[in-house]
Amino acid sequence: MTAQNLLVELFVEELPPKALKKLGDAFASVLADQLKAQGLAPDEAVVTAYASPRRLAAHVTGVLARAEDKAVSQKLMPVSVGLDASGQPTSALLKRLGALGTDASAVAGLKRAPDGKAEALFYESVAPGAALAAGLQKALDEALAKLPIPKVMSYQLETDCELPGWTSVNFVRPAHGLVALHGSTVVPVKALGLASGNTTHGHRFEAAVSPVVLKDADSYAVTLQGDGAVIASFAERKAEIARQLAAAAAKVGGGCQPIEDDALLEEVTALVERPNVLICEFEAQFLGVPQECLILTMKANQKYFPLLDAAGKLTNKFLVVSNISPSDASAVIGGNERVVRPRLADAKFFFDQDRKKTLASRVEGLGKVVYHNKLGTQGERTERVRAIARAIGQQLGGDVLAKSADTAAQLAKTDLLTDMVGEFPELQGIMGGYYARHDGLTEDIAFAIEDHYKPRFAGDELPRNLTGVVVALADKLETLVGMFGIGNLPTGDKDPFALRRHALGIIRMLVERNLDVPLGSLLSTAIDDGFGDRFDADVQAQTHTSVATFLFERFAGTLQEQGFSAPQVSSIRFDTSVVLTDVPKRLQAVRTFAALPEAPALAAANKRIGNILKKSEGDVSATVNESALVEQAEKDLFAAMQTTVPAANAKFEAGDYTASLQALAALRAPVDAFFDGVMVNADDPALKANRLGLLKQLHDAMNRVADLSRLAT
Structure with a gap:
């Protein structure tokens, strides 16, 4: 089947600016996902979202007029339930087939296959692919239902029937137009009491024609910008505003830059369809008010972009993003300057009044x-x-x-x-x-x-x-x-x-x-x-x-x-005695230690030692009687600890945790040999206690920086 690109647009009254981008993205993504789920659009389809103050739209590539037919295999019931001893269909099977629109003639064609528990009967059929009109209607309904609308409003539409009447519609703003084009063909769908067509509306005041006729899905953005004086893409409009702001600031000179505020830029992008940045100014006397006050009142109340000089100080010039482009902008500039003046005067009044009382007098x-x-x-x-x-x-x-x-x-x-x-x-x-x-x-x-x-x-x-x-x-x-x-x-x-x-x-x-x-x-x-x-x-x-x-x-x-791993972080003993500034240093040491070839074996040994000590009866004393050491492996471990542990402790006390852990790496071979050749839980209580004391000393030394057992896999 031949695939063509699809364009769907919902034309509405002015949408809430702070929610516009999210609404546009959600509308396009849900619509496309639903088309893909029905097989009408390929998984690799390119989805383009459009959102302006008065429209939500989506362009989807490679959409089919009808989805391909799909083979469907439906499990009916176990063979033992569907067929009797002679292989004839039971009443339960016939009833199930009837529900699927067929009869006993289909029994011979049923497939037998195991379902994991027993052999079952499967009915195989071909489901016809969804037609675009029905599939798009479903996708459109789903997209509208899932819009993240901040607050729903209710409005009335005149009922289209022989008897006059009204019907209530709930949506974010009243909708006035619906476009659905598959290539150049109108797809007959309905939404919010509207029937689809191929016309939309451009800028309220500056559109070249009204309504704007769309030739096909692919000409949407170009036609709307040319005939409707609207930049439909949110991202393109935002980039255009940023470009004009920078150009206007450069025109003012003196190293001026518009204040950086992406949230304000996005909000203004959602307020205009055809941006036109203008340079305005206010009286320099207001600069005596803290610039934070002036900046905030211009941004929050008027959606203006204050201009800062090269040193970051507020100037008495500001930029306005207008939604109209008259040949003579003086009236627009003058109007904005008149509007901002009382706001700045209020800020100056508040500042002057506040300074009449000291902070101490307000306590x-x-x-x-x-x-x-x-x-x-x-x-x-x-x-x-x-x-x-x-x-x-x-x-x-x-x-x-x-x-x-x-x-x-x-x-x-x-x-x-x-x-x-x-x-x-x-x-x-x-x-x-x-x-x-x-x-x-x-x-x-x-x-x-x-x-x-x-x-x-x-x-x-x-x-x-x-x-x-x-x-x-x-x-x-x-x-x-x-x-x-x-x-x-x-x-x-x-x-x-x-x-x-x-x-x-x-x-x-x-x-x-x-x-x-x-x-x-x-x-x-x-x-x-x-x-x-x-x-x-x-x-x-x-x-x-x-x-x-x-x-x-x-x-x-x-x-x-x-970037620290969960085992590394969990190795740090968080208790109320910990000094937080010490923790990143310890973690860096643990990360360096974990990269050593000796680390896995020592971490596993540390975990094993911890388990042995936990299972021992009573508290284990970290004391060792050297003369009571019997096996050569325990003697070698004790000897290695006499040089390694003091060196590691010295580095620890000096705050060099990395070197402290690296020093302990030398114990890998004697620790491995100890566990290979020594029975800790000896029958002799004194021998057992001495070996536990040796392990306790080793455990204490290994865990001063962190609990290394946490690194064991």
Whole structure:
């Protein structure tokens, strides 16, 4: 059968911009998958998704007008059930054949074959291939049903019948047109009360003709761009906007660049069909407002692209992506400049008003803001963070760091009460830093206030100074301990308090800042200093254990993402005494050791030793009476350990874990010989105890860096 390319387009009213790309991809992929499943499109068919503000479309190559017939083999029943002793069909078999549209005449043609349990009867037939009209209807229905619609709306269509009436339709937006072309032939399908055709509509204002007639499936994108003034491809439209933004910035000069924001670029791509980038500007007086405020209001409220100079500072010029291309764009430019001016004026007003009160004067107001009904107000939370920050600061830097961390922690949340953060919650912390400088506080404190939310997401930068790290640790530890303490734990798909993100932030700060402090000590500090008067002893103990486990699980996942294998990660003994900054060094040593030729044998021996020690009665003492060694193999192992183990321990104490494990590789031969020639569980209790002591010494030495038995396969 001759294959031709297929084009399906659904023309609708303006789709939600943040969901457009996902809707377009889902529509095309489900439609194509359904066609492939019915044999109407080959597995290697090329699928192209189109999505613009007013259309979803898919182009699929190599689609058949009718799928090929398919041989079908249906299992009916066991032979013993379908045929009697004389080989005649039973009533059960005849009934089953009748259900398939045949009769006793088909019995002779039934196939006998084993089905894994017994011999069964199979009815073989040929299923006619699906016709494109029926197959596409099924695929289209499935594609619409599976669209990831953020919110469904209901609208009315006039019923197409002799009696006037209305029917309700549920879809993301009202649909007004349906195109289905197989080559140049219209495929008769229906969807959302619409019948398919070969016409669509272009740009609302700039289309050359209306409606736009599509000659065939392959001319869709070209015809729509030429006659309809629409770039149908989301990716092409996005690339065109990026190109125009760069060109406009170059035209402004001075090394200006549009702000990089892929989410904004995608949203704007979903808002326009024929992009036209224009250069606008605002009064330079607004540049006295923190640039984060101006950038946010232009991006969030107006979908503009602010221009930054070569030094990364905001200029008073910005770029607008218009959906029209008039010969004289001055009216469009002027309109956008008028629209943005009140937004910037509001930001300036908020900034000026906020600076009339110091951050310190706002501390008392935090006591009136509820944080959580089981954990009190923001004021109470601030006191907990202060106590934790003081204790951590004392551990890491003494009185000076403890004092600066206390000051920053006291003021860190006060910008929540400012007008600017009330309008733009995304600026919390950032505005606190600006207001701290205005109040005459040091840069150290200002940076700490600004940075204490960091890292806010994967790949985000860490706080810039140690005071900020201490306050950020205290803030995140307080959140984790508090939420775990009241049983407010994250589930598989819900984490409303971002506890996983807080855990990863703590891990990153401890590891990347090389903070030599045991995790258990930090948790004890957070629980004792922050919640000692709120949680009883049992809750404190349970919280300590559960938060530690939660952090270790996150850390293990992070390490595997960095390329360490699961056995390597599991070899590290995660307990509350561990210093997290030490773990990557140990893992690197384990990875290097695992590459040695001696590693498999030593790992297997280590596992064997561990099992022997576990099965022994009572605690095994790591003491050896050299004179009680009998077999030559145990004497040789003891002798080898006298030089190898001290060398490995010396490297371990010096922090050179790789060299420590490499030194132990020399024990492979004497360990192998020991297990080949020595009976550990000797009949003589004294001899047995001495050999267990030797193995205990060896086990302790081998597992200082990591549990090498985890590497055994």
